[in-house]
Amino acid sequence: MKVPASRPYRMQARAEAQAATRVRILDAAAELFMAGWYDEVTLRAIARSAGLSQQTVINHFGTKEALFTAALERxxxxxxAQREAPVDDVPTAIALVVADYDRMGDANVRALALEHRVETLAAALDGGRASHREWCERTFAGALDALRGADRRRRLAQLQAATDVLMWKLLRRDHGLSRKQTERAMAELVQALYPRRS
Structure with missing residues (x-):
């Protein structure tokens, strides 16, 4: 039996439409999750924001938890990619991390407040902490090179603390520092952890 020539085209058009719908849902979900509290965001609100029915959102992702995980991965x-900086270029690295926190630091802080109540958030934040640790190891390698064992673990913890979202919150939100002053304060903390050159 011969397949009509238009059938593959229709199948491709349908797959492209489904992919575009999926992106609309992910974009709407990311926007709402970043703007509010996780436990107050509903599939209904995400569907409304995406201009779709709630059933369409469910058909694509099933649950709010699965949608959150997919949006987070994307x-x-x-x-x-936006955080990558040349190794040991502290000013550039700090400027990138502060820009990142200015975009989504408030959402991170809200998630931290709920992590002990919402398993999905706890898993996401654990992944974020591991990613931040790897970023610090890679980005500030010169501050760690000569250290081993407990000394290296302590220095890495210090680098993580100096560039953590809670440090950003303390400087930017609690003390009201400008973006430039926040960058300078964090960079000074990180540079103090590098070995002194004689």
Missing amino acids: FSAQRR
């Missing part, structure tokens, strides 16, 4: 890949 967003995290973009975020990692």
